[in-house]
């Protein structure tokens with residue numbers, strides 16, 4: 001049992017923090033946020049140079065073979081700096097499908113290009129009716145020629161507006177809410193029949209509504225065995241949840257620390273407001289909520305490679321519940337304790353709060369995951385009989 | 388980073404678990420599962436079983452019977468003990484006065500008292516709190532005045548847990564009336580049979596009488612019952628209070644209680660179906676399970692850090708364990724009461740539950756409301772949760 005980072009991991013952390021410290025200050029980020037793309041190709045190139053765009057990929061695919069802990073380290077830093085670049089959708093989600101389940105040809109085609117920063121990806125899954133259920137897919141994939149034709153609409157696709165390739169889920173057979181019958185397809189964003197409407201989400205990230213009308217994909221663009229995609233989707237979403245937990249840790253610690261700093265410096269009634277016990281205790285409660293979230297993030301990170309899917313899913317559900325609860329508490333209190341200035345876009349605290357709010361919603365909010373966790377039986381089993 | 392236990396640690400866990408499975412007396416275990424109070428014999432009996440095994444005082448220095456376990460092993464031991472369930476050793480001897488005597492007592496005190504504590508030949512109680520000195524313990528006013536070879540003690544202690552069974556009490560008393568309040572306190576051991584000591588039970592809101600007032604009226608105690616140096620008692624008290632770090636979260640107990648809760652939630656009906664299938668009730672159980680798992684991981688982080696620390700200062704992060712641990716325990720007692728619905732209502736007096744009276748409703752209902760009331764204490768004693776927040780604000784946040 002050891003919670004410390006190895007030397008290499010510490011080095012990784014230092015190098016990303018160094019880069020973001022130089023290039024991602026509040027004003028610099030503001031410029032990126034206000035740019036047309038909403039994120040910076042320049043920064044992206046530097047991520048590639050650091051090696052983090054190929055972090056989880058094998059060396060033969062241009063990666064560095066990092067594990068879940070390395071991803072957590074990167075994501076925590078992303079959370080602290082509020083990075084706008086599409087790391088999660090490209091490296092963890094779209095890249096994750098190909099890395100885990102792609103053919104050699106697919107890996108050779110996409111992974112080195114991702115690692116070099118040449119292309120970005122997106123995962124197009126959510127639909128108008130699906131809410132957070134991963135099996136609820138109406139978009140259809142009909143066999144045609146030696147490939148498939150896709151029809152349907154996907155919503156709130158992160159990086160969907162600018163991705164070069166999109167991993168699309170679609171139903172090959174069965175009813176809209178069946179777990180069987182799903183397929184995964186790699187779609188070129190410029191393919192005929194793909195139309196995208198890009199926009200910003202509340203936290204300043206970019207996303208898109210994606211319409212698929214008679215989009216043709218060849219057999220070599222299918223990931224895994226057609227019709228059996230559901231467990232693959234679960235696994236990549238679990239990777240995504242663990243990564244998001246890592247990001248949340250960065251966001252929560254930043255919210256807590258910036259609030260402590262503010263309490264130490266803001267004067268009212270002739271004293272630092274940090275001398276008021278009611279504010280001290282609130283700040284302590286923020287710290288506890290942040291620490292509890294961090295603890296669950298460690299657990300989730302360790303469970304990423306768990307082969308028992310039920311145990312893995314259960315842990316992710318529990319972790320996402322804790323993250324969601326902490327997000328709301330820590331975020332709201334940070335604003336409250338900053339008073340009027342917390343309400344503005346002029347301080348980073350409001351931006352962190354908005355990202356925390358989005359993190360709760362993404363991949364399912366706390367109430368959703370709490371229910372899933374209960375449906376899977378929780379951690380403890382009922383005692384047997386009254387001995 | 389690696390959250391797995393080593394092979395040796397897992398083997399140790401198996402050994403400990405196996406020992407508890409075979410050695411916790413059946414009726415003691417039954418009482419713990421049902422949430423009924425243990426009596427003196429249960430606790431003494433169990434302590435002697437542990438002592439025979441050599442596990443009575445894991446935290447003590449090895450020369451006085453400690454096991455020399457690592458922080459992780461101690462954590463595993465306590466977790467398994469709590470989840471067995473087996474009784475927590477009586478803290479007043481094993482975790483409080485024992486380590487103080489081992490660290491600051493003279494040779495004779497060590498030789499005489501330590502083995503008797505390990506075997507619970509003496510039952511100890513803690514004479515710290517007073518009517519006027521709770522959270523602000525250093526404001527205590529019980530006095531000890533030296534007269535020749537003796538101390539003459541006058542004053543009053545209160546909330547003294549299980550003093551009705553006690554053979555000895557360790558007392559904080561003021562011995563220098565001019566010094567700053569922390570600097571005039573001494574740590575003195577008193578035989579409870581000494582003339583002038585009176586014990587009066589206090590009934591708590593659960594109906595039970597686990598705490599007492601202890602009055603000292605010209606109590607004459609040999610001078611050599613002083614521990615360490617005169618007027619240094621506050622240092623020893625701080626040492627004592629900072630000592631009980633692992634296990635403060637009581638994760639093992641909460642796990643065991645959740646298993647019990649789920650068992651009862653399958654038996655009790657709501658809307659014609661088991662409570663366990665009621666989505667609202669199940670969500671409450673799930674929520675507490677998630678928080679408990681997070682606490683367990685937080686505790687492991689503190690334990691892992693403790694293994695690496697060189698100083699013996701309390702880790703302020705253990706205040707987080709105390710706060711969350713007590714909140715979780717309290718919520719679970721609330722859910723256990725909720726699960727039996729109206730059958731939580733009988734009886735007014737805890738002593739009647741299942742003993743003097745025939746049970747009303749299911750036989751497991753009786754102790755559940757008293758436990759709920761009783762567990763309000765866990766956020767008050769051992770440094771109240773507000774005091775813990777003050778500690779964190781100062782020591783971690785620097786406010």
Ligand SMILES: Cc1cc2nc3c(=O)[nH]c(=O)nc-3n(C[C@H](O)[C@H](O)[C@H](O)COP(=O)(O)OP(=O)(O)OC[C@H]3O[C@@H](n4cnc5c(N)ncnc54)[C@H](O)[C@@H]3O)c2cc1C
Pocket residue numbers: 266268269273276278279336337338339340341343
């Ligand atoms: C949307 C918006 C619109 C507004 N419109 C107007 C307007 O039209 N005209 C106008 O004049 N003002 C306006 N205000 C200002 C508003 O009245 C102030 O924000 C408010 O008085 C709080 O002051 P502050 O922001 O300086 O926070 P601070 O006073 O610095 O407080 C910061 C934190 O410390 C807490 N705190 C402060 N003192 C104590 C204490 N003694 N004990 C415990 N906690 C304490 C506060 O509750 C808060 O959580 C507006 C504010 C907002 C957010």
Ligand SMILES: Cc1cc2nc3c(=O)[nH]c(=O)nc-3n(C[C@H](O)[C@H](O)[C@H](O)COP(=O)(O)OP(=O)(O)OC[C@H]3O[C@@H](n4cnc5c(N)ncnc54)[C@H](O)[C@@H]3O)c2cc1C
Pocket residue numbers: 512513514515516520521522523545546547548549598764767768769770771772773774777
């Ligand atoms: C069941 C039980 C068993 C006990 N057993 C023993 C025992 O065996 N031996 C022994 O010596 N003592 C024992 N105690 C006493 C226990 O340690 C005290 O109750 C505790 O220290 C709190 O003191 P108090 O009850 O006087 O409350 P107070 O200190 O008067 O506190 C009242 C309230 O004010 C809050 N408060 C106090 N100071 C502050 C502050 N600075 N900032 C913010 N809030 C504050 C407290 O958190 C609490 O909510 C026991 C108590 C209980 C309930």
